[in-house]
Amino acid sequence: AYTAEPFVPAHADLAALREAAAGCRGCPLHRDATRTVFGAGNGDARIMLVGEQPGDQEDRQGRPFVGPAGKLLDRAPAEAGVDPDETYVTNAVKHFKFTRAGGRRLHKAPGLREMRACGPWLAAEPALVEPELIVLLGATAGKALLGPSFRVTEVRGTVLEEEVHGRPQRLVPTVHPSSVLRAKDREKAYRGLVSDLTVAARALA
Ligand code: URA
Ligand code: SF4
Numbered sequence: 001a002y003t004a005e006p007f008v009p010a011h012a013d014l015a016a017l018r019e020a021a022a023g024c025r026g027c028p029l030h031r032d033a034t035r036t037v038f039g040a041g042n043g044d045a046r047i048m049l050v051g052e053q054p055g056d057q058e059d060r061q062g063r064p065f066v067g068p069a070g071k072l073l074d075r076a077p078a079e080a081g082v083d084p085d086e087t088y089v090t091n092a093v094k095h096f097k098f099t100r101a102g103g104r105r106l107h108k109a110p111g112l113r114e115m116r117a118c119g120p121w122l123a124a125e126p127a128l129v130e131p132e133l134i135v136l137l138g139a140t141a142g143k144a145l146l147g148p149s150f151r152v153t154e155v156r157g158t159v160l161e162e163e164v165h166g167r168p169q170r171l172v173p174t175v176h177p178s179s180v181l182r183a184k185d186r187e188k189a190y191r192g193l194v195s196d197l198t199v200a201a202r203a204l205a
Contacts, residue, residue: 002027002117014043014128017121021094027117029095029110034059039090039125046204047082048131049073050122050141051091052176053110059096064089069177073137076177076190080197088129092144093118115144123165133159134169135200138176145171157196159203172200 004026009016018038024030037054040063057067065073078084093114098105110118122144126134136142142150145164152173160171174196175189183189 002113004118004120008120008124012124014039014125017124017128021121024094024121026120027095027114029093029097029114032098033095035062036094037062037064037091037096038094038121039088040064041088042085043088043129045088045129046086046132047077047088047135047200048126048129048133049077049087049089049135049137050145051089051137052140052178053091053093053114054096055107055178056096056098056105059105064091065177068181072177072180072190072193076194077197077201080194081201082197088125088131090122090125092122092140094121110140112143112148115140119144126164126169127167132170133200133203134164134171135197136171136173138174138179140176142173156192157199159199170203172196172203174200 004024007020007024007026009020021036021038024036037058051065054064055067058064093110097108097110099108139152142152146162152175155173156175162169162171174193180186180189180193
């Protein structure tokens with residue numbers, strides 16, 4: 001099976017982890033993508049936000065959530081009372097998966113294979129940051145951390161207490177910001193996201 005395992009250094013800090021991840025060849029996604037997009041933000045954050053995978057802009061710039069979904073994520077947590085300086089942001093899968101259509105690169109959802117392959121990076125980040133709370137942005141983040149039976153609609157906006165890689169962890173699931181951008185009623189979808197993030201902010205207080 002594909003796995004990042006041999007690329008993850010033991011006893012590394014976040015900077016060393018990021019450097020090692022840049023050279024990950026744990027699954028085929030590194031071949032077509034430009035670069036690894038590792039997590040970013042406060043290494044002592046109280047809240048870790050986990051998305052799906054980098055998109056086109058993130059792949060070009062090398063930072064998570066700098067494209068359209070990221071614009072939304074600049075506003076929503078702050079509106080919910082989450083201090084952006086208190087967050088660390090990462091993705092379940094660290095390379096951009098896409099298909100080419102004309103000159104464009106179209107996002108392709110990562111499968112369980114890629115989530116599992118990339119899992120060792122996603123395990124290492126909370127182990128180092130030790131966030132009080134993890135916000136799961138959508139189904140991929142949920143499946144990657146809690147298993148394939150995770151259903152975001154069933155648990156969004158609630159505080160879960162689960163074991164994550166051997167550590168007890170509180171988590172608040174919500175939708176992915178991209179789903180807000182695709183929603184018919186964008187304003188309503190956005191309100192739903194902010195409402196879920198408010199649950200996360202209150203859980204910290
Ligand atoms: N969507 C994600 O899930 N992550 C990013 O970094 C950008 C878009
Ligand atoms: Fe490694 Fe993850 Fe990139 Fe695959 S997607 S090559 S496992 S960093």
